[in-house]
Amino acid sequence: MNGRGPSIDPAVVRANAKARLRRGMYLLPSLFTFGNISFGYFSITETIKAISGVGDAATHLDWAALAIILAIPFDTLDGRIARMTNTTSDFGKELDSLADAITFGVAPALLAMIWGFHFLPDSIDKQLLDNLQHAGAFICFLFLIGGVSRLARFNISHDAQPKNPGRPGRKYFVGMPIPAAAGMVASTVHFSYGLPVRAWWYAMLWLGIVGLCGFLMVSTWRFWSGKEINFAHRHPFQLLFVLAIVFYVMLRYSNVVFFLIGLTYTFSGIWARAAYGWSRRRRRRPAEIAASEDVVAEPDSLRPL
Numbered sequence: 001m002n003g004r005g006p007s008i009d010p011a012v013v014r015a016n017a018k019a020r021l022r023r024g025m026y027l028l029p030s031l032f033t034f035g036n037i038s039f040g041y042f043s044i045t046e047t048i049k050a051i052s053g054v055g056d057a058a059t060h061l062d063w064a065a066l067a068i069i070l071a072i073p074f075d076t077l078d079g080r081i082a083r084m085t086n087t088t089s090d091f092g093k094e095l096d097s098l099a100d101a102i103t104f105g106v107a108p109a110l111l112a113m114i115w116g117f118h119f120l121p122d123s124i125d126k127q128l129l130d131n132l133q134h135a136g137a138f139i140c141f142l143f144l145i146g147g148v149s150r151l152a153r154f155n156i157s158h159d160a161q162p163k164n165p166g167r168p169g170r171k172y173f174v175g176m177p178i179p180a181a182a183g184m185v186a187s188t189v190h191f192s193y194g195l196p197v198r199a200w201w202y203a204m205l206w207l208g209i210v211g212l213c214g215f216l217m218v219s220t221w222r223f224w225s226g227k228e229i230n231f232a233h234r235h236p237f238q239l240l241f242v243l244a245i246v247f248y249v250m251l252r253y254s255n256v257v258f259f260l261i262g263l264t265y266t267f268s269g270i271w272a273r274a275a276y277g278w279s280r281r282r283r284r285r286p287a288e289i290a291a292s293e294d295v296v297a298e299p300d301s302l303r304p305l
Helices: 010-052 057-084 090-118 126-156 178-191 200-218 236-252 254-293
Strands: 172-174 222-224
Touching (some): 010 057, 010 090, 126 178, 126 200, 178 200
Antiparallel strands (some): 172 222
């Protein structure tokens, strides 16, 4: 003791600072997850405003669709940042699943129902109008059920393999990811600038699109995961230049670009399943022919008289 109080060990100070930094790093992925939830909440409120008579319905629906699309990068980044910083936790996983259920389950299901079936004109046959609206509500509910079921299966599956396996060494999603399905719904609404469906045949087509997305989420077909993409490039300036061009095109022609991306990704899973089935039938046909040629004809002496 020298009258100046107890001495502080520098090693303890560094350890405490490192512990505080570590706790702060755990918050970083959760901030992106909270951003995901905020976009989902904003989308729901904008969809409600579209049917409340406040402002232009098409503008509110377009903003609701854009909010879902903008939430997708946040959902992608929170998991990657957690893995990069080694701050994955059970709390973060559960929070991410709940956020996805809201932003990519409830929000797009509500948007699909309001945009596709709420604004159908009264000039349509009343029986047909009632059938379309009831079927729309049911299909959108199935979309939500498929989305949360997809999330639950993803949480409990550690090494799930698709029914149609792809290239060895590459990682695939088993079933269409819920952000991609929500993105397909939102990009379709944004493609029309939020103008709601007014024709009965368009509403029937919309039934098929929403139902297809719900089915693909609970399917066991493979979808590209994109996890092999590595941004740790040796030429970061070239990468930034390319990304700047991509972002400009996406912002300038967002309605067309997002719709084409969603459509391409959706049908990539369907094409992969069809191509796998076709190749398996091709491989099976020579084996069946060879097996039939190996069948020995029954000798004449053993045939009954």
